Amino acid sequence: MSIPGLGQIAPQAPTSTQRTITLRPFGEWRFSIPHQHSTFSSNSSAAGVTVRLVSGTAERDGTELAPNSVYTFLPGTKSKLFTDQGCTLEINNTGGYPLEDRVVEYPSPEQSPMLQYINFHFGLQDFERAAAVTAQQQQQHGSIRYQQMKAQPKPGPRVLMCGPRGSGKTSLVKTLAALATRMGSQPLVANLNPTDGLLSLPGTLGAAVFGTLMDIEDPEGGFGVTNTPISGPSAVPVKNPMTFYFGREKVEDDAEMWKQMTERLAGLVSRKFERNRDVRVAGLLVDTPPLEEGWWRGRRGWRVNYVVVLGSAELQRAMGTRLAGEKTSYGEPIAVLGLDKSDGAVEIEKGWRQKSTETAIKEYFFGGIKARLSPFTQSASFDELVVFKAPDEPYEGAPVLERVEPTPEMAHWTLAVMIASVTDSPQTIRFSSILGFIVIADVDVERRRVKFLSPVSGRLGNHPLIWGRWPEPYLNLLA
Numbered sequence: 317m318s319i320p321g322l323g324q325i326a327p328q329a330p331t332s333t334q335r336t337i338t339l340r341p342f343g344e345w346r347f348s349i350p351h352q353h354s355t356f357s358s359n360s361s362a363a364g365v366t367v368r369l370v371s372g373t374a375e376r377d378g379t380e381l382a383p384n385s386v387y388t389f390l391p392g393t394k395s396k397l398f399t400d401q402g403c404t405l406e407i408n409n410t411g412g413y414p415l416e417d418r419v420v421e422y423p424s425p426e427q428s429p430m431l432q433y434i435n436f437h438f439g440l441q442d443f444e445r446a447a448a449v450t451a452q453q454q455q456q457h458g459s460i461r462y463q464q465m466k467a468q469p470k471p472g473p474r475v476l477m478c479g480p481r482g483s484g485k486t487s488l489v490k491t492l493a494a495l496a497t498r499m500g501s502q503p504l505v506a507n508l509n510p511t512d513g514l515l516s517l518p519g520t521l522g523a524a525v526f527g528t529l530m531d532i533e534d535p536e537g538g539f540g541v542t543n544t545p546i547s548g549p550s551a552v553p554v555k556n557p558m559t560f561y562f563g564r565e566k567v568e569d570d571a572e573m574w575k576q577m578t579e580r581l582a583g584l585v586s587r588k589f590e591r592n593r594d595v596r597v598a599g600l601l602v603d604t605p606p607l608e609e610g611w612w613r614g615r616r617g618w619r620v621n622y623v624v625v626l627g628s629a630e631l632q633r634a635m636g637t638r639l640a641g642e643k644t645s646y647g648e649p650i651a652v653l654g655l656d657k658s659d660g661a662v663e664i665e666k667g668w669r670q671k672s673t674e675t676a677i678k679e680y681f682f683g684g685i686k687a688r689l690s691p692f693t694q695s696a697s698f699d700e701l702v703v704f705k706a707p708d709e710p711y712e713g714a715p716v717l718e719r720v721e722p723t724p725e726m727a728h729w730t731l732a733v734m735i736a737s738v739t740d741s742p743q744t745i746r747f748s749s750i751l752g753f754i755v756i757a758d759v760d761v762e763r764r765r766v767k768f769l770s771p772v773s774g775r776l777g778n779h780p781l782i783w784g785r786w787p788e789p790y791l792n793l794l795a
């Protein structure tokens with residue numbers, strides 16, 4: 317059980333910009349650095365709040381801080397640093413950012429939800445080890461039985477993370493992925509929440525193999541868009557996601573399309589498992605949107621054998637009843653586990669989310685503080701571009717996409733560039749993976765020309781574009 321407020325030490329008004337804090341084992345330093353408002357001006361060149369691990373151990377969502385390295389947390393970061401052994405941190409806010417922070421300590425590790433999360437991680441590792449042994453045996457025995465098993469070898473643990481809004485689903489998925497990679501595993505992580513976007517812009521659904529370190533300084537804790545190859549050089553190895561373009565904010569905005577896309581993503585994940593033994597053995601972590609019990613219609617395709625419900629006994633009971641007696645296609649039962657929600661996990665309010673979405677789009681084209689990018693302004697005639705639009709209000713039997721001519725309303729929208737051919741059917745284009753994004757700068761109807769910003773210099777060639785319904789154009793990137 318989580319104990320709200322227990323052991324919390326009220327935020328101290330810093331008397332100087334630098335201070336040192338000490339955390340007992342299983343303590344957390346929770347912090348929030350609001351997005352920058354145009355009225356805020358930092359009084360120094362500091363890009364954000366810096367933290368140095370002076371002694372002990374500390375991690376952000378499972379990824380360890382190196383001793384004595386200085387990490388910069390940027391505006392728009394809301395997170396925590398956790399320590400299992402205790403630590404001393406030096407915090408420096410020379411920029412005068414409106415940092416909100418607090419130290420949270422528990423009387424004993426048993427009272428911290430982190431202990432449950434870590435124990436669950438060890439349970440998954442046991443399952444993974446068993447899957448690795450089976451894979452080894454299969455390789456050694458060229459028997460007919462092996463040939464049969466090889467056709468559908470059983471992967472490592474497959475976890476579906478669900479729970480109410482702001483219950484800490486994404487943070488726990490990140491933590492489990494990071495802890496697994498620390499043990500040398502390469503799990504697949506899938507995101508089915510279009511509001512977030514995994515290693516891509518919000519509005520997308522995707523999956524990626526996590527076999528390398530996550531970026532501690534990324535506001536999204538390693539799931540952000542700067543961790544992809546398109547975003548240029550990176551301090552930590554980049555990941556290659558498989559991404560679909562949903563183009564809407566919430567599942568409810570087009571539930572049928574979401575269901576079809578997640579089923580296809582599950583298909584891609586299965587194929588990845590077939591092709592890559594290490595990934596298969598490491599298993600899968602699926603992050604889901606904050607929906608209630610009734611939504612999970614497409615679960616069979618994911619073949620999950622653990623359903624984790626964070627912070628809702630009611631949802632846990634409902635899922636338990638629904639899945640009782642069900643088996644995966646590998647013949648395994650599906651375990652429904654309830655884990656405590658951390659009282660540090662909070663619902664992100666709309667304004668904050670909108671700023672985070674803007675930041676992701678800006679970073680996609682212009683890079684972050686670590687690597688600046690120079691996008692290319694290009695111009696194309698109406699005849700050179702093939703643009704499809706997702707219907708405004710999807711209805712049963714509605715076309716998945718409609719071909720449209722560029723219009724001035726398209727200005728400042730971000731369009732997805734699809735890995736498909738302009739001659740493919742709308743259905744094929746809709747369910748293709750994303751190559752990247754462009755942002756429309758200007759549409760000149762008289763001259764029939766479109767000016768747009770692209771992260772790469774080449775022409776769009778044969779790639780069709782999709783104009784989604786979200787994220788809306790909040791800002792003029794070319795201003």
Ligand SMILES: Nc1ncnc2c1ncn2[C@@H]1O[C@H](COP(=O)(O)OP(=O)(O)OP(=O)(O)O)[C@@H](O)[C@H]1O
Nearest residue numbers: 394395396481482483484485486487606660661662
């Ligand atoms: N222990 C904690 N201390 C401080 N902040 C935390 C803690 N756990 C999670 N958070 C923060 O709370 C916010 C919500 O957490 P998270 O995104 O993991 O929840 P979620 O259930 O995935 O949300 P959603 O339902 O919106 O998808 C995030 O900013 C996250 O970094």
